[in-house]
Amino acid sequence: MRSTFHLIALVAICLEFSCTDKHPKADLVLFNGNIYTLNQTEPKAEAVAVTDGKIVYVGNNVNANQWVADTTQIIDLEGKTVTPGFIEGHGHLMGIGANLLNLDLMNTRSYDEIVELVKAKVETAKKGEWIIGRGWHQDKWFVLPENMIDGFPTHHKLSDISPNNPVLLRHASGHALLANEKAMKLAGIDKKTANPDGGDIYKDLGGNPTGMLNETAQDLIKKVVPEESDERRIQMLNMAIEACLKNGITSFHDAGVGQKTIDLYESFLKNGLLKIRLYVMLDGSQKELLKEWYTTGPQIGLGDHFLTIRSIKLYADGALGSRGALLLEDYTDAPGVQGLRITPADHIMRVTEQGTKNGFQICTHCIGDRANHEVLDMYEIVLKSDTTKTNPRFRIEHAQHVAPDDIIRFGALGVIPSMQAIHMSSDRSWAIDRLGERRIVESAYMWQSLIEGGANVMNGTDAPVEPVNPLASFYASVTRQTLDGKPDNGYEPDQRMTREQALQAYTINNAYGAFEENIKGSVEIGKLADFTIFSKDIMKVPAQEILTTEIEYTIVNGKVLYQK
Structure with missing residues (x-):
């Protein structure tokens, strides 16, 4: 209550002298926040001001008052925690x-x-x-x-x-x-x-x-299931967007879609209905789709950075649960079985070469250690043949089970492991049956080893494989426990992320994975005004309280699009 009275007094003083103050005014000012900026020179702040969807001020409460005018929306956060807007690093929006x-x-x-x-x-x-x-x-x-x-x-x-x-x-x-x-x-x-x-x-x-x-x-x-009606697809997208906002998601990496879905996204954008920012991957199995987009080229930052189409999604193998992940050795619980090669290697190689040449990022689904190894080999060939020497930021989606000798290659090659910590929490108890103890310990869910090797580890949920709840994945990142807190010290605890690493993985690292670290992923002047506001300090509360933390506000482009 004291902080609220203090805020009111500050704003009143500011408004009293605003007629002579020539300082530009903000559309939105957040006061009294516990703000984690991810700006290394100014890691914490109390207040943020926003104009035209961009951050124009980050600092203390007193100086923030100069941005207030009669038309400014003011939110007293009462000490609540603010982070850069959480970015879903890998999911399937229409699937949600x-x-x-x-x-x-x-x-x-x-x-x-x-x-x-x-x-x-x-x-x-x-x-x-x-x-x-x-x-x-x-x-x-x-x-x-x-x-x-x-x-x-x-x-x-x-x-x-x-x-x-x-x-x-x-x-x-x-x-x-x-x-x-x-x-x-x-x-x-x-x-x-x-x-x-x-x-x-x-x-x-x-x-x-x-x-x-x-x-x-x-x-x-x-192929024999009737297509969804346009009305039903519109309903699906609306519901998925609202689910993201409710969970504090401001941006979403959509992992593999066709032209019909892209057309729907463009329609939503045109009509002002696309309330979260989308980074879209083309379905790499559709040859005609790729051919058309090679001609068109990537579409970047449409509608004030609400829609970008510049990546291609490929599948090297399947999933561990269905024994489709491609392994170097047999499944422990299925002798003679080593998984499935979903896409022929020559197609992955050809798309990697052609896609890169045409300006598209390549994102390949790899769960098993053989899939990861083979795709890293292909990426390395293309990297060595690239005369421009620019970093194409190749991604491996999931990177769930990586042979020990391949872990260091991610950082060395600049390949981004786009991982989902919640998969460890959900799967670890049975994944050991598939891989056995040695492979689980040495090569599965190797977050800290990848980070120490110089890789920019991303995070997400793979929704709807898991609920689109970043706090559950954040919790898994820092505890390596199931959501009911087992085991006490977590599975392979040496691979836990620190809370700082986990926050980076859901914000600035995911922005980097989309070539967008200069416009989002941290709370800095000039960046997009996307914020996630939590009821508790997820960087300090006891780990189990992360799961009971609620989303108070989701702010996208300086607008409150969700409020508890």
């Missing part, structure tokens, strides 16, 4: 919206629970209507079903309760799905259907498909 509209299976804890949710949906669905969901993960179930094949459930229970409605339930990772008999029939999948390149159709001992489709085999089902 789809999860909010479809069956959200993220919190299910058994196959029977999923069957009941589908059954309830069937009862209200029209005959023949597709029932779609996402988020299940067999390694997180408390009770496993009988008759699992290769560690996954079969379609039979879904087929029994939904004989007339096709069902498609995507794995949490997005790299596998479970379909019922009706869906497989529509897709023409039967005993004779062969595995596509880079994918698996799981079958029982009699050769009958179980309903599980891994990696590229998913496309067999996806």
Whole structure:
């Protein structure tokens, strides 16, 4: 209360003399804040002033008063913590919206629970209507079903309760799905259907498909699913944007989209509906899409830096949970299995060369150590052949399991590991079954080793694989614990980030990963006025309190777009 009275007195004095003060005035002034600027010369501040969406003042409360006019919006933060706007370093924006509209299976804890949710949906669905969901993960179930094949459930229970409605339930990772008999029939999948390149159709001992489709085999089902209507896609995007703002996200790196989605983003931008800043990666599997964009060239900073399209997303391998991650050695829990090569190496190499030549950043999904090793080799070849000597800031998305000899190569080559700390929190308890203790300790989720090797580690959630909640990923970064605080000292605690490193990973490092560190990622004069404001000091509170911290405000371009 005392600070509020002090603020009112200061503002009153300022307004009294404002008629003779020729100092320019601000649109917004934040007072009484606990501001972490990430500016090394001025790491803390009390107040910030904003004009035309840009930061014009960073400093103390007293001097901030000279920026106040009758029209200035004033927010007394009452000591709340302010950071640069949090940037989602890797996610799937339309996927977030789809999860909010479809069956959200993220919190299910058994196959029977999923069957009941589908059954309830069937009862209200029209005959023949597709029932779609996402988020299940067999390694997180408390009770496993009988008759699992290769560690996954079969379609039979879904087929029994939904004989007339096709069902498609995507794995949490997005790299596998479970379909019922009706869906497989529509897709023409039967005993004779062969595995596509880079994918698996799981079958029982009699050769009958179980309903599980891994990696590229998913496309067999996806191609017969009706396209979403324009109205529904608009609804998805609106819901996804609002979810980001509610979670303090001001910018979002969208990891792989096609032209139809880009058109939707451009429409939102044109109509003033794109409330968060998007850094968009083109879907590298679409050859015609790339050909068109090579001609057009990158589109940077559209609409006052709300939309940038300058990257290409490729897939080297699949996910660890579905044993699609490409390994140098066999899976510990599946002898003879080393994962899947999702995209032919020659295509990755060709796109890396052509994309770089045409001004696009290359971002390649690599989970397993073999995938990381091979893509680093390709990046190195292109870097050595580049006569301009400019840093193309190649990225490896996830960099989840990296062979010890390859860890130092990230920093040496300037390759950016775009990681998601929350994956360690969610996956570590079962990932050891896939990799074994030696590989887990020496080469999985190696944040601190990568940082010490000179790499700019990014952070994110991979939403909707995980909820788009940066505080959960921030917590995982500094504790290496599950969200219920286990184990006591964290998994491989020597790889924890400091809180300063974790904050950098969600702000200035993510800005660097998009060539945007000069316009965002820190609270400095001249940069974009994007801020995330927290109810607690996430840099100092006990670790468990990070998870109970709330977003008080999300400010984008100097405008309050979310308030608790």
